[in-house]
Amino acid sequence: DSGVTQTPKHLITATGQRVTLRCSPRSGDLSVYWYQQSLDQGLQFLIQYYNGEERAKGNILERFSAQQFPDLHSELNLSSLELGDSALYFCASSVDLNTGELFFGEGSRLTVL
Amino acid sequence: GNSVTQMEGPVTLSEEAFLTINCTYTATGYPSLFWYVQYPGEGLQLLLKATKADDKGSNKGFEATYRKETTSFHLEKGSVQVSDSAVYFCALNRLGSNDYKLSFGAGTTVTVRA
Numbered sequence: 001d002s003g004v005t006q007t008p009k010h011l012i013t014a015t016g017q018r019v020t021l022r023c024s025p026r027s028g029d030l031s032v033y034w035y036q037q038s039l040d041q042g043l044q045f046l047i048q049y050y051n052g053e054e055r056a057k058g059n060i061l062e063r064f065s066a067q068q069f070p071d072l073h074s075e076l077n078l079s080s081l082e083l084g085d086s087a088l089y090f091c092a093s094s095v096d097l098n099t100g101e102l103f104f105g106e107g108s109r110l111t112v113l
Numbered sequence: 114g115n116s117v118t119q120m121e122g123p124v125t126l127s128e129e130a131f132l133t134i135n136c137t138y139t140a141t142g143y144p145s146l147f148w149y150v151q152y153p154g155e156g157l158q159l160l161l162k163a164t165k166a167d168d169k170g171s172n173k174g175f176e177a178t179y180r181k182e183t184t185s186f187h188l189e190k191g192s193v194q195v196s197d198s199a200v201y202f203c204a205l206n207r208l209g210s211n212d213y214k215l216s217f218g219a220g221t222t223v224t225v226r227a
């Protein structure tokens with residue numbers, strides 16, 4: 001158990017819909033990362049927050065947004081969903097910014113029909 | 114930018130065989146290097162790391178040495194078990210840079226048969 005909690009574990013929805021994925025980092029970790037894992041594109045970095053502020057952005061679509069709240073949990077919002085958004089979305093956390101030691105949750109599997 | 118390239122899989126081995134997964138990197142400066150492992154149905158977890166040239170990371174019988182001259186960080190295990198079946202990711206992170214994200218390779222799927 002990494003200490004990172006993601007909900008929901010599985011989600012099935014239709015094209016055009018909007019979903020919210022939630023992540024609770026390990027106790028004491030200030031940094032939260034979101035990654036998308038798909039069969040054709042591997043593990044893609046989406047976005048990183050540190051203590052409530054956005055610190056790095058990767059290949060995140062404009063239809064996606066995220067935030068980190070004062071209690072340090074984070075949410076990833078995916079809107080106008082397309083079939084190609086079907087993937088496993090991982091949240092990870094770390095104590096500080098410049099570490100490569102990330103602790104990953106078990107992921108949220110999104111299926112868009 | 115910073116990136117890693119790892120050998121494509123899948124790799125299928127018999128138990129007790131020797132495993133090598135190649136990883137090379139491109140980066141300016143002095144990155145830290147990592148191997149992560151993803152067991153079936155789970156999230157990624159850190160397997161080992163090395164923060165400077167000639168460092169050797171090791172864990173669970175796996176080893177990798179940070180080779181600056183060849184920009185490589187190959188993962189090795191002398192005798193694999195069925196329980197080592199997983200996807201292995203090489204990654205790098207440049208400490209102190211503005212590029213905060215961890216860059217992962219494409220992953221190598223390893224299957225160990227009894």
